Amino acid sequence: MSTSTSQEWAVVGGGVLGLTLAWRLAQRGHAVTVFERAPQLGGLASAWQLGDVTWDRHYHVTLLSDAHTRGLLRELRLEHEMEWVITKTGFFTDGRLHSMSNNLEFLLFPPLRLVDKLRLGLTIAGAARRTDWKRLENIRVEDFLRRWSGDRTFERIWKPLLRAKLGDRYTEASAAFIWATIARMYAARRGGHKTEMFGYVPGGYARVFERFGERLADAGVDVQLNADVAAVERDGAKHVVRMADGTRHTFDKVIVTTAAPVAAKLCASLSAPERDRLAAVDYHGIVCASVLLERPLADYYVTNLTDDWVPFTGVIEMTALVDRAEFGGRSLVYLPKYTAPGDPFTKLDDAEVEDRFLGALERMYPHFHRSQVAAFRVSRVRYVFPVPTLGYSQRVPPMRTSVPGLYTVNSSQIVNGTLNVNETVLLAERAAAELFG
Numbered sequence: 001m002s003t004s005t006s007q008e009w010a011v012v013g014g015g016v017l018g019l020t021l022a023w024r025l026a027q028r029g030h031a032v033t034v035f036e037r038a039p040q041l042g043g044l045a046s047a048w049q050l051g052d053v054t055w056d057r058h059y060h061v062t063l064l065s066d067a068h069t070r071g072l073l074r075e076l077r078l079e080h081e082m083e084w085v086i087t088k089t090g091f092f093t094d095g096r097l098h099s100m101s102n103n104l105e106f107l108l109f110p111p112l113r114l115v116d117k118l119r120l121g122l123t124i125a126g127a128a129r130r131t132d133w134k135r136l137e138n139i140r141v142e143d144f145l146r147r148w149s150g151d152r153t154f155e156r157i158w159k160p161l162l163r164a165k166l167g168d169r170y171t172e173a174s175a176a177f178i179w180a181t182i183a184r185m186y187a188a189r190r191g192g193h194k195t196e197m198f199g200y201v202p203g204g205y206a207r208v209f210e211r212f213g214e215r216l217a218d219a220g221v222d223v224q225l226n227a228d229v230a231a232v233e234r235d236g237a238k239h240v241v242r243m244a245d246g247t248r249h250t251f252d253k254v255i256v257t258t259a260a261p262v263a264a265k266l267c268a269s270l271s272a273p274e275r276d277r278l279a280a281v282d283y284h285g286i287v288c289a290s291v292l293l294e295r296p297l298a299d300y301y302v303t304n305l306t307d308d309w310v311p312f313t314g315v316i317e318m319t320a321l322v323d324r325a326e327f328g329g330r331s332l333v334y335l336p337k338y339t340a341p342g343d344p345f346t347k348l349d350d351a352e353v354e355d356r357f358l359g360a361l362e363r364m365y366p367h368f369h370r371s372q373v374a375a376f377r378v379s380r381v382r383y384v385f386p387v388p389t390l391g392y393s394q395r396v397p398p399m400r401t402s403v404p405g406l407y408t409v410n411s412s413q414i415v416n417g418t419l420n421v422n423e424t425v426l427l428a429e430r431a432a433a434e435l436f437g
């Protein structure tokens with residue numbers, strides 16, 4: 001219900017960020033319309049159909065320490081239903097699968113000598129205690145890790161892990177990237193928990209966004225799906241959201257939550273330097289396969305890979321976390337490959353991706369054969385997260401633009417964290433306080 005001081009707001013993008021902002025606006029008495037291009041809510045966290053199963057398009061887990069995600073789920077009255085599990089981690093290296101789930105397994109891990117392991121442990125413990133991420137932002141991650149862990153551990157462990165997420169762009173990334181990754185790993189222990197646990201809402205993100213949509217409707221938010229925004233233009237003191245189908249809608253204020261380069265294209269009324277700054281944010285993409293299997297591959301939630309012949313960059317076995325009953329008793333595995341723009345891998349068609357990925361699984365897991373695959377589906381996203389290059393925080397586009405009432409809020413503004421729902425909700429809360437607090 002609008003109050004006398006309420007304004008008409010549009011939010012472009014119906015992902016976690018756009019929906020959280022829409023909700024906060026509605027709670028402050030504003031009239032809100034959300035425009036989402038896809039047929040469903042959720043963006044990167046949305047669900048899709050894999051054979052006869054509905055589950056997340058990309059693997060998603062909530063950490064015990066994800067206070068902001070859990071707070072949002074509490075508001076959606078879903079947090080109390082969450083299932084929490086202690087999961088195991090695997091490492092596939094030199095053609096063999098190892099468990100790396102506790103200190104003893106770490107000490108027995110064959111590819112490294114004892115001295116390498118000590119240095120690796122000290123690197124992680126040291127980074128977990130640091131708070132000076134701004135200083136680390138000016139040191140190349142490779143220099144930082146070679147210095148603290150040594151060349152051998154860098155080549156054998158860190159380099160494959162960095163390449164898994166950043167490809168060859170790891171050479172340009174700053175040490176703040178590994179700092180943020182380690183900080184997330186250690187957040188539970190810092191928060192007083194004995195160990196980290198991974199959690200999920202039964203029904204997955206399909207259920208979360210279904211509930212989010214209902215709560216927004218109850219709060220009077222107009223959520224429009226299949227609503228492809230072509231441009232946001234200025235009309236005197238107002239803003240016009242022009243749709244791809246030619247229709248136009250006028251608002252007092254607009255928040256664009258798409259990835260920064262997309263916002264650069266949509267926000268026609270921004271100055272050239274503002275659009276250049278948004279367009280210059282250098283995003284990494286992903287090709288991510290969901291595979292439904294008759295039998296599990298192993299019992300690790302994440303298996304890290306160090307052998308460079310494997311075409312994907314990790315194995316995430318969702319059923320090491322989620323009850324198999326969610327998938328009709330079968331196992332759900334994700335095979336992600338993070339990609340730089342122009343990576344030839346992004347040009348492969350789905351059949352070729354499937355053939356290469358299943359061929360690699362057959363080589364890695366002797367008991368696996370592609371006849372056990374019940375469904376295989378490929379997701380492709382051009383803009384996933386910005387590459388955390390040196391001095392990144394100096395180049396972050398601001399939320400407030402030179403055009404009164406037009407705001408750009410997006411993942412490029414997560415400066416000292418990795419991309420995850422917790423950071424995204426935190427960004428929404430920060431934007432709400434700054435822009436309409």
Ligand SMILES: Cc1cc2nc3c(=O)[nH]c(=O)nc-3n(C[C@H](O)[C@H](O)[C@H](O)COP(=O)(O)OP(=O)(O)OC[C@H]3O[C@@H](n4cnc5c(N)ncnc54)[C@H](O)[C@@H]3O)c2cc1C
Pocket residue numbers: 012013014015016017018035036037038041042043044045058059060061062227228229230257258259262266286288336384410411419420421422424
């Ligand atoms: C492979 C993968 C694994 C992940 N794993 C985890 C995890 O385990 N745990 C975790 O917490 N997080 C995880 N995340 C991160 C999480 O998904 C993101 O933090 C979050 O979804 C980002 O939300 P967002 O709203 O900022 O962006 P998005 O989800 O990208 O939302 C932007 C929305 O804008 C819409 N849009 C774009 N252009 C237009 C237009 N012209 N008109 C209208 N709408 C438009 C898009 O369709 C999209 O819905 C993962 C992400 C990926 C890709």
